[in-house]
Amino acid sequence: MGKTAEIIAIGDEILAAHTLNTNSHWISNELRTIGIKTIAHHTIADEEKSIIRVLDQIQNDTNYIFITGGLGPTRDDITKKVVTKYFGGKLVFHQNILNESKNYFKKAEKEFPCTIDDQAYYPNNADILPNRKGSAKGMHFVKKKQNYYLMPGVPFEMKFIMENSILPKLQKEMKIDYKEFTISTTGISEAELIRKIEFIFEKYPSVKLAYYPSIEGVKIRIGQKIIDGNNDLLQSKNKLLNILGNYVYSLKDEDITKIIAKILKKNNLTISIAESCTGGLISHRITQNSGSSKYFKEGVIVYSNAAKRKYLKVKLSTLKKYGAVSEETVLEMAKGMREISDTDIALAITGIAGPDGGTKTKPVGLVWIGISTKDKTYANKIIFNRERKLNKKYFAQSALNILRLELLKIKNNY
Amino acid sequence: MGKTAEIIAIGDEILAAHTLNTNSHWISNELRTIGIKTIAHHTIADEEKSIIRVLDQIQNDTNYIFITGGLGPTRDDITKKVVTKYFGGKLVFHQNILNESKNYFKKAEKEFPCTIDDQAYYPNNADILPNRKGSAKGMHFVKKKQNYYLMPGVPFEMKFIMENSILPKLQKEMKIDYKEFTISTTGISEAELIRKIEFIFEKYPSVKLAYYPSIEGVKIRIGQKIIDGNNDLLQSKNKLLNILGNYVYSLKDEDITKIIAKILKKNNLTISIAESCTGGLISHRITQNSGSSKYFKEGVIVYSNAAKRKYLKVKLSTLKKYGAVSEETVLEMAKGMREISDTDIALAITGIAGPDGGTKTKPVGLVWIGISTKDKTYANKIIFNRERKLNKKYFAQSALNILRLELLKIKNNY
Numbered sequence: 001m002g003k004t005a006e007i008i009a010i011g012d013e014i015l016a017a018h019t020l021n022t023n024s025h026w027i028s029n030e031l032r033t034i035g036i037k038t039i040a041h042h043t044i045a046d047e048e049k050s051i052i053r054v055l056d057q058i059q060n061d062t063n064y065i066f067i068t069g070g071l072g073p074t075r076d077d078i079t080k081k082v083v084t085k086y087f088g089g090k091l092v093f094h095q096n097i098l099n100e101s102k103n104y105f106k107k108a109e110k111e112f113p114c115t116i117d118d119q120a121y122y123p124n125n126a127d128i129l130p131n132r133k134g135s136a137k138g139m140h141f142v143k144k145k146q147n148y149y150l151m152p153g154v155p156f157e158m159k160f161i162m163e164n165s166i167l168p169k170l171q172k173e174m175k176i177d178y179k180e181f182t183i184s185t186t187g188i189s190e191a192e193l194i195r196k197i198e199f200i201f202e203k204y205p206s207v208k209l210a211y212y213p214s215i216e217g218v219k220i221r222i223g224q225k226i227i228d229g230n231n232d233l234l235q236s237k238n239k240l241l242n243i244l245g246n247y248v249y250s251l252k253d254e255d256i257t258k259i260i261a262k263i264l265k266k267n268n269l270t271i272s273i274a275e276s277c278t279g280g281l282i283s284h285r286i287t288q289n290s291g292s293s294k295y296f297k298e299g300v301i302v303y304s305n306a307a308k309r310k311y312l313k314v315k316l317s318t319l320k321k322y323g324a325v326s327e328e329t330v331l332e333m334a335k336g337m338r339e340i341s342d343t344d345i346a347l348a349i350t351g352i353a354g355p356d357g358g359t360k361t362k363p364v365g366l367v368w369i370g371i372s373t374k375d376k377t378y379a380n381k382i383i384f385n386r387e388r389k390l391n392k393k394y395f396a397q398s399a400l401n402i403l404r405l406e407l408l409k410i411k412n413n414y
Numbered sequence: 415m416g417k418t419a420e421i422i423a424i425g426d427e428i429l430a431a432h433t434l435n436t437n438s439h440w441i442s443n444e445l446r447t448i449g450i451k452t453i454a455h456h457t458i459a460d461e462e463k464s465i466i467r468v469l470d471q472i473q474n475d476t477n478y479i480f481i482t483g484g485l486g487p488t489r490d491d492i493t494k495k496v497v498t499k500y501f502g503g504k505l506v507f508h509q510n511i512l513n514e515s516k517n518y519f520k521k522a523e524k525e526f527p528c529t530i531d532d533q534a535y536y537p538n539n540a541d542i543l544p545n546r547k548g549s550a551k552g553m554h555f556v557k558k559k560q561n562y563y564l565m566p567g568v569p570f571e572m573k574f575i576m577e578n579s580i581l582p583k584l585q586k587e588m589k590i591d592y593k594e595f596t597i598s599t600t601g602i603s604e605a606e607l608i609r610k611i612e613f614i615f616e617k618y619p620s621v622k623l624a625y626y627p628s629i630e631g632v633k634i635r636i637g638q639k640i641i642d643g644n645n646d647l648l649q650s651k652n653k654l655l656n657i658l659g660n661y662v663y664s665l666k667d668e669d670i671t672k673i674i675a676k677i678l679k680k681n682n683l684t685i686s687i688a689e690s691c692t693g694g695l696i697s698h699r700i701t702q703n704s705g706s707s708k709y710f711k712e713g714v715i716v717y718s719n720a721a722k723r724k725y726l727k728v729k730l731s732t733l734k735k736y737g738a739v740s741e742e743t744v745l746e747m748a749k750g751m752r753e754i755s756d757t758d759i760a761l762a763i764t765g766i767a768g769p770d771g772g773t774k775t776k777p778v779g780l781v782w783i784g785i786s787t788k789d790k791t792y793a794n795k796i797i798f799n800r801e802r803k804l805n806k807k808y809f810a811q812s813a814l815n816i817l818r819l820e821l822l823k824i825k826n827n828y
Contacts, residue, residue: 279701287693
């Protein structure tokens with residue numbers, strides 16, 4: 001039996017939808033990579049009875065319980081007090097921690113909150129886990145062989161404690177007996193994927209298969225318990241990759257811009273990007289990767305027709321005859337972008353993100369994507385319409401996929 | 415006593431951290447605005463025993479229970495079967511629903527999945543709620559005066575059912591007896607806010623106060639049960655607004671770009687944006703708002719020095735003498751952007767997002783933000799360093815706040 005975890009987020013701000021809970025997601029992801037399976041997420045209020053109730057409900061055989069939130073200096077932060085009492089301990093004062101906290105606030109040039117004294121009290125029945133990113137430390141309780149980890153709810157403080165005190169220890173404790181692969185696809189729907197690959201797995205019943213669709217594509221995860229001499233996982237993976245071909249952009253769970261970055265760096269190529277309907281999203285995603293200045297040189301966001309003409313030399317006659325959202329315009333945009341930037345490759349996009357601006361012949365959701373290299377300039381048309389923000393996301397992902405295929409010198413099916 | 419809700423998300427993909435659970439957040443937000451308080455979020459696996467367990471754990475006095483996920487056509491989608499049985503019903507076949515589903519797939523030009531027949535079976539102990547965005551319908555069970563709503567996990571399908579079948583009904587059922595305000599601030603930390611405003615509320619113990627910090631700023635929520643003749647909520651709100659002044663950008667929970675959009679439209683002003691370290695994020699955020707083409711004309715992403723010179727006419731001597739991240743460069747960027755775009759106002763930003771590129775005198779996290787109008791051009795310096803993606807977010811928000819203050823003709827404190 002593998003090790004399991006439950007994750008508890010404590011905070012009225014999550015239940016009131018003022019804060020999106022990303023901590024539980026992050027922790028589950030880290031645990032999965034070292035072979036610990038999350039069996040439940042709980043989010044509850046900053047109230048003593050809610051905290052006790054959820055602790056009572058934790059399964060008896062769950063190995064690791066992670067609790068985030070409610071450790072700060074404000075008066076609704078009661079997690080430490082309640083959990084300590086629940087496990088039969090009490091809070092004791094630590095002068096050295098108070099001094100440390102005072103130093104922390106001094107260094108950060110912040111005023112020292114008057115409630116900070118609470119921050120120097122820690123349970124006598126738990127280990128204290130250092131936090132160099134804030135004044136609330138982590139705690140580790142052990143009860144009936146179950147491990148309870150308490151951490152602040154601020155994501156970068158929680159991550160600091162996980163990465164420095166908890167994950168290295170868990171990694172040692174775990175012997176991984178389960179192997180899995182995540183395969184990232186884009187440009188194909190979940191329904192089409194099911195039709196194309198599901199039959200493979202009828203022959204390999206021990207291989208678990210799951211689909212994780214998002215607006216950017218579908219991730220496929222296949223996994224299997226490790227049994228000596230059984231190659232079902234590798235065999236089914238190879239068959240799957242054979243069938244899916246270029247729909248697969250990575251054999252990991254990663255963003256398509258990371259793949260584009262690798263190819264550009266490897267081949268010493270530079271790019272530039274001209275965006276209309278995506279409004280900067282494509283360049284933003286490219287520049288999320290550190291070191292992107294090596295290959296990404298410049299971009300323009302040509303929202304108005306005047307801007308398309310000024311920066312990219314799109315002809316007035318083209319805009320008048322075919323309109324801003326047309327094959328002719330995007331081809332001139334791509335070519336103009338490459339020429340003005342003197343990059344090896346240019347990407348251009350123009351479309352209608354909505355909700356306004358559509359017509360009968362050019363509906364909301366219509367997009368033209370253009371690529372220009374030294375050898376050729378071409379364009380692809382896409383139609384996709386949900387709501388504005390989703391449309392922008394889908395358009396950007398499609399453009400990045402067309403760019404990826406161009407860099408790999410593979411003909412695209414758009 | 416007010417009405418309460420618990421939200422259950424069913425899906426291995428969430429626990430395995432392949433999908434971030436945003437449904438529970440969205441539902442809680444909608445419920446809050448009509449006065450229903452979420453008391454817990456649960457996320458569990460697609461397993462019969464987990465589903466039964468969480469249903470057993472729902473509080474006896476919770477009024478509304480929302481269950482999302484596990485209603486699709488794949489074999490791990492078992493929610494409908496398990497919940498129907500749990501409430502003592504059984505699934506019955508509906509020919510009209512099968513026909514409808516077949517039509518849906520035909521219209522969407524998708525292949526008809528062979529497992530779709532399951533999608534025509536619905537419980538005999540629940541109302542069926544229409545879903546025009548997909549093939550899985552919603553369901554409404556009532557057990558001991560508790561309302562259970564089942565919906566698919568695909569966000570836009572869930573939202574369709576909530577908005578069309580559930581929320582209008584709940585709105586009628588609710589008599590709101592609690593009033594609250596959300597106040598959006600930026601440019602001030604939670605600790606500073608506590609120091610500045612917490613004392614106000616000592617006089618108004620019936621007013622509940624909460625802080626919701628994020629990288630973009632802190633939202634403050636104050637609320638109170640409605641009691642005739644009691645003006646504590648309004649009085650404390652006015653005192654708070656007086657003290658916080660321009661740190662408050664909205665009296666609602668909304669993005670700062672919405673405020674900027676309103677001011678620009680009202681005054682018939684146009685803007686342009688020159689970005690270096692934010693890589694397109696500011697323009698992307700501005701263009702998330704529909705109708706942004708009315709005021710946002712163009713932007714450039716001048717990642718390289720060559721691009722800064724070419725598009726914005728930044729002088730080579732300035733770049734050589736002061737460097738790309740400097741007051742002198744950002745002033746030339748802002749002025750150049752406004753001149754080339756012929757907009758009323760231009761925003762420019764240059765900085766070091768990291769993790770590489772910092773020096774002793776110019777560390778990672780250093781940013782210059784410039785504003786240029788017909789009357790003046792000026793710049794502000796900011797230092798903020800966490801990790802690259804957070805840095806980009808913070809830089810963008812600071813620049814947008816400086817832009818907001820300029821539009822309101824308020825001197826900023828940066």
